[in-house]
Every structure is written in structure tokens, then in C-alpha cells.
Amino acid sequence: MSKHIAIAVFPGFQVLDLVVVTVFEVANASAGEERYKVSLVSEHGGPVRSSSGVPVTTEPFGDPAAYDTVLVGGAMEMLEYSPGLLGFLRQASVSARRTGSICSGAFVLGRAGLLDGKRATTHWAHARELQKLHPKARVEEDCIFIEDGNLWTSAGMTACIDLALALVEKDFGVELARQVARKMVVYHRRSGGQSQFSALLELEPKSDRIQRALNYAKSNLKKELSVDELADAAHLSRRQFSRSFRLETGQSPARAVETLRVEAARDMIESGRLPIDLVARESGFADPERMRRAFVRAYGQPPQAIRRAARQSA
Known part of the structure; x- marks a missing residue:
């Protein structure tokens, strides 16, 4: 059964985070059938401009219960997030099977009140600020990604590939995840606890x-x-x-x-x-x-x- 992934974006988002779309696309090609349907969603739909100036076309937020997984990307700098975006993520945390963030998208989850009592990670350069803003969370600054119940968070930049591969492995097994990694010419995903540093x-x-x-x-x-x-x-x-x-x-x-x-x-x-x-x-x-x-x-x-x-x- 195909799993519907919604990736929430907002004005000024970091376009690199959308590389996760390729992971799900390659998973479909490797499986020979549609295992994932991916939608880019935003509060009002239509074109949304990234921090680099490149716009993407989006659909308006739908019913969170219609999505298997809702992910939110990050930004190059800290932004103000609209009540509509925060409300959508709160509903998704209850209605969707999984909710997660990429890179500094953890700050969006934090603003939505979804990090309290949870283990989480983000880009190492912003981890201490995230912990300061959300003292009830347990921020682990040196992890590639973290799964805590139905909440998933990843480190910065290309760590979103590791997060997406982990989702594929969780959904359809290690062999499909390996096939995707090989086709994308990346290491089969780094373990979540592996250091962000090289x-x-x-x-x-x-x-x-x-x-x-x-x-x-x-x-x-x-x-x-x-x-x-x-x-x-x-x-x-x-x-x-x-x-x-x-x-x-x-x-x-x-x-x-x-x-x-x-x-x-x-x-x-x-x-x-x-x-x-x-x-x-x-x-x-x-x-x-x-x-x-x-x-x-x-x-x-x-x-x-x-x-x-x-x-x-x-």
C-alpha cells in the first residue's frame, strides 16, 4: 500500500531539504511500483519561494489524517512561523502516523509544542539554541537522526537523506533501503546515533x-x-x-x-x-x-x- 508523505514548506525554506523527495522517488523505481506518494504542501498552496530564491509549487494543507507522514524542512536562519503552519503540525502529530523535521525544522516543531518530553536533534550549530528555547526537550546535538515514538528529527543538510532512508527501511525493509542508497551513490544510511562530525x-x-x-x-x-x-x-x-x-x-x-x-x-x-x-x-x-x-x-x-x-x- 502506498504511503502518502507530505513535506510542509514555508517562505524562506532551505531547498536542499527537498532531496528527501528523491529518496522516495528512487524507492518507487527500485520497488517497481508506487510505495510512496509525495506532496509538497504549504498554508495557502501555490508557489513558495525558498531562501535561495527558487520557488516550488505546493498544494494547500490537507487533512493531516490523509497523510502517513508529515515532514517539515528548515531554513538558513530563524524565522517567524505562521499560526496556520504550527496548527497543521499539531494536528498532524495526532492524526498522521509520523511527524518529523529536517535540519532546523526542529525549531518549527518546537514552536508547535511537539518537542516537550521528546528526544530530538538538529543541525549541530543550532542544537544548543534549540535546547535553550525548549528546555523540556532532550536535544542530542551529535546524532544524525532520532526516532522517538512517532516523532522523527534529523541533523542538518544532507542528514535528511539518512532520515529518509531510515523511513524507507522502517516501512519496507533494509533491502529496499540498500537499493535506494546504492542508486543514489551514498553510503547505506548512517546509524541515527552516528556522529554528525567527520x-x-x-x-x-x-x-x-x-x-x-x-x-x-x-x-x-x-x-x-x-x-x-x-x-x-x-x-x-x-x-x-x-x-x-x-x-x-x-x-x-x-x-x-x-x-x-x-x-x-x-x-x-x-x-x-x-x-x-x-x-x-x-x-x-x-x-x-x-x-x-x-x-x-x-x-x-x-x-x-x-x-x-x-x-x-x-
Whole structure:
């Protein structure tokens, strides 16, 4: 049976959030039948201009009970939201099977009073402001998406793809979600509890040579990864490499490698059932105690606490 998805937009919305439409479109193509019907809806219908100036055509809000899922997108800046939009979302939270937000759309849900007593996430840059505005919510700033009952929220920008893939998986199974991810040339969706941050993005190397060394390190975390080995990967002398690496990333090679190892270990801990000692070996730590110390430095808590949190979230 086809599921009707309504995506609510408003003047000044962020057009990137509409990439979720493609996830549902590809799900239909992969299944060979209409699994999803998608409607863009707004308070009055007609053209609605995004923050980039690109307009989209919308239908007026319908009866929320007619929709399986109602999602609301975000905006590049905080806006005033109309009583009509907020009222529609309140009704949808009761009548539709699921209600959710993309990126800073969580602020719209908050204004509608839908976050109280709920776990939620949003773009990491706005998470603390969301928590401040809605103290009765439990805002988790480092999650890709969160499902709390019939309320779904996602992190910023492209995390909406992970949210949509999770909805497809929930509705029609993991295999269809995998097919969609492959066709969209994205990783099969990141787990909801996975960090919004990427160590490689945080390091931001300026040159191809330092980027090459980091890529080599990420692909060979089980090796010792000495400075000489990384310098060879960058085709630089040890002295040139060490100086350039610190100038470009602000870190020593050893600290950067530890960051990559911690990120890889956290992914394994959150998404699998490998014993902690095996995770330590697979991510290149000499022993679990060394990994524990690295986790405390990076996250303020040991691997076991992160595994417990991931299981509770699941």
C-alpha cells in the first residue's frame, strides 16, 4: 500500500531539504511500483519561494489524517512561523502516523509544542539554541537522526537523506533501503546515533599531499602508522611532512591518527556487537585501555558508555 508523505514548506525554506523527495522517488523505481506518494504542501498552496530564491509549487494543507507522514524542512536562519503552519503540525502529530523535521525544522516543531518530553536533534550549530528555547526537550546535538515514538528529527543538510532512508527501511525493509542508497551513490544510511562530525572534515587539509596521507591513514588504521610512513604516503620528507601537517591541520600527525582511530572505533561500537578488545585491535589501538583513554579525551566518556547510549537509542 502506498504511503502518502507530505513535506510542509514555508517562505524562506532551505531547498536542499527537498532531496528527501528523491529518496522516495528512487524507492518507487527500485520497488517497481508506487510505495510512496509525495506532496509538497504549504498554508495557502501555490508557489513558495525558498531562501535561495527558487520557488516550488505546493498544494494547500490537507487533512493531516490523509497523510502517513508529515515532514517539515528548515531554513538558513530563524524565522517567524505562521499560526496556520504550527496548527497543521499539531494536528498532524495526532492524526498522521509520523511527524518529523529536517535540519532546523526542529525549531518549527518546537514552536508547535511537539518537542516537550521528546528526544530530538538538529543541525549541530543550532542544537544548543534549540535546547535553550525548549528546555523540556532532550536535544542530542551529535546524532544524525532520532526516532522517538512517532516523532522523527534529523541533523542538518544532507542528514535528511539518512532520515529518509531510515523511513524507507522502517516501512519496507533494509533491502529496499540498500537499493535506494546504492542508486543514489551514498553510503547505506548512517546509524541515527552516528556522529554528525567527520574527522577528515574537521582536519581540513589544504593540500593534496596532506589529504593523501590522511586518506592513507584512514585506510590503514590497523598499522602502526609512523610519521615516516605517512610522509612517504604524502611524498614528502619527514621534516617537510611534519611541518606542513601541523600548519594545515593544527594537529600533530599522531593526534590526527588518534582522532581517525577514535572515529572508526566509535562507528564499530555504535553499529555492531564486536567486543571492546576486538574494536581496539581493528581500529589500531594497542589495547583497550589505550582506546579508553583516547575516548575520554575525545568524548569525555569511555567506549562502554557510548555503547550503552547507542543500545538505549536503538
